[in-house]
Amino acid sequence: MKYLLIFLLSVGVYADTTTGDYSPIIKQVGGDVHITGVPQRVVNRLLDDLDKMDLTIEEKNKELEESAKKYRSLEQEVERFKLANVDDTAIQGFVELALVALRKGDFAEAERLAGELLDKHLENKVTQAASANFIKGQALSLQYKPVEALPYLKKAYNYRSENREYAFAYALLLQKQQQFKQAIPIYEDILQIDRESGDKFELATTLNNLAILYENTNYYELAEKYFLEALDILRKLAKANPKAYEPDVVLTLNNLANLYNKTNRYDLAEKYYLEALEFYRKFAEVNPMAYELDVADTLGKLGLFYSEQDNQEKSQKYYNESISIYRHWYKKHPKLYATKLFVALVLTAISAKENPCPLFKEALSLAPSEEWRQTILNMGKQCQLQD
Numbered sequence: 001m002k003y004l005l006i007f008l009l010s011v012g013v014y015a016d017t018t019t020g021d022y023s024p025i026i027k028q029v030g031g032d033v034h035i036t037g038v039p040q041r042v043v044n045r046l047l048d049d050l051d052k053m054d055l056t057i058e059e060k061n062k063e064l065e066e067s068a069k070k071y072r073s074l075e076q077e078v079e080r081f082k083l084a085n086v087d088d089t090a091i092q093g094f095v096e097l098a099l100v101a102l103r104k105g106d107f108a109e110a111e112r113l114a115g116e117l118l119d120k121h122l123e124n125k126v127t128q129a130a131s132a133n134f135i136k137g138q139a140l141s142l143q144y145k146p147v148e149a150l151p152y153l154k155k156a157y158n159y160r161s162e163n164r165e166y167a168f169a170y171a172l173l174l175q176k177q178q179q180f181k182q183a184i185p186i187y188e189d190i191l192q193i194d195r196e197s198g199d200k201f202e203l204a205t206t207l208n209n210l211a212i213l214y215e216n217t218n219y220y221e222l223a224e225k226y227f228l229e230a231l232d233i234l235r236k237l238a239k240a241n242p243k244a245y246e247p248d249v250v251l252t253l254n255n256l257a258n259l260y261n262k263t264n265r266y267d268l269a270e271k272y273y274l275e276a277l278e279f280y281r282k283f284a285e286v287n288p289m290a291y292e293l294d295v296a297d298t299l300g301k302l303g304l305f306y307s308e309q310d311n312q313e314k315s316q317k318y319y320n321e322s323i324s325i326y327r328h329w330y331k332k333h334p335k336l337y338a339t340k341l342f343v344a345l346v347l348t349a350i351s352a353k354e355n356p357c358p359l360f361k362e363a364l365s366l367a368p369s370e371e372w373r374q375t376i377l378n379m380g381k382q383c384q385l386q387d
Helices: 002-011 040-051 057-084 089-104 107-121 126-142 146-159 164-176 180-197 200-216 220-240 242-262 266-286 288-308 312-332 334-351 357-366 370-379
Strands: 026-029 032-035
Touching: 032 040, 032 057, 040 057, 040 089, 057 089, 057 126, 057 164, 057 288, 089 107, 089 126, 107 126, 126 146, 126 164, 146 164, 164 180, 164 200, 180 200, 200 220, 200 242, 220 242, 242 266, 242 288, 266 288, 288 312, 288 334, 312 334, 334 357, 334 370, 357 370
Parallel strands: none
Antiparallel strands: 026 032
C-alpha cells in the first residue's frame, strides 16, 4: 500500500486541498465562457493561455477562477490608485494606459507601465510605491510568472503590511511556491485582520489556508483547530445561503477527512468523506459538468480509504462507481482523463479479490509510459497480459 500512495502522489489524483478566495460566477453560454465582473477580452486571453497548458478541464476551471479573482483585484487596485492620485498628471497618464491595457487583457503592457511608474515617479512615495508593486506583481502572476511576481508582491506587503489585499496575495503566492514557513506568519497577521473586520467569509478563507499550511508542516493539532473553525463558520453561512457557500463547506469537509485519515482517526475521516460525497452528489444532479468528477474523486478516496481498512466489499463498491464516471469522461475527452481512469483501474485491480484481470488489461491500454506498461505487466502477471 505504501507503493500505491507514492504512486497516487506522483500523478496527483484524489488530491483535495484548496487555497485562496472562493469562486467567482462563471457561466457558459453556447460555446463562450463568461465571468461576472471580467471583460470578455480578458476571459478570452485567460482561456487562450490556459489552452496552451497540459491541464484537465477541472484544473483549467480552477486556474480560470483564480486568475479571474486576481484580475478583479488588480483592476480595483488600479482604480483606487487612479483616484488617490487625481492631482498628479504624470501618474494619471500611466494609470490610464495601464487600465486600458488591463481591460484588453494585455497584462505584459500593464506590468511594463507599472514598472516604468516605479522607476520614474514614486521615489519616497510609500503608499503609491506599494500599490505599483502590487499591480506589477499581479500582472506578472496573470502571465503565469509566479517567480518573477513574488518580489513585487513582497515589496507591496513590506510597504503596507496592514493592507489585507497585499498580504493575502503575497501569502497565497508563497504557499503555492511551497514556501510554507514564510507564508504562515503572514496568514496569522491576516487572520487577526479578519477577526477584527468581522467578515466571516474572508475569515473562513484564511483559516482554511492556514490549516493547509499547518498540515503541510506537520502541525496537525493546529490544522484541525483551524479547519474545524472554518467549517463551523461556513456551515452557518451556508444555512443562510446554501448556493453560495455549500461548495466551500464540502471543500473543508474533504480537507478535514484527509487530515483525519493521515493522523489515523479513521472514524472521523469516514464521516467527513461520506458527508462530502453526499454534497457532491447533490451538486452533480444540478450541474454534472461542474461536479461529476468531484463525485468520482471522492468515490476514489473512499475506495482507497476502505482498501486501507481491509474492507474490500466497500472498497470495490466505491472504486467501481468512480471507474464508471471516469470512463464516461474519458470517452468524451480521452487525453484529459486517461490518467485518472488509469489510476482508478490500477487501484481497483490491486484491491480486487476476484477477477482483477479485465481491470489490469484496460489499465495496460492506458499506461502513460513504457515504464508503467512494464509495471502493470508485472503487477498483473497472473493474468498473462499481452503487449
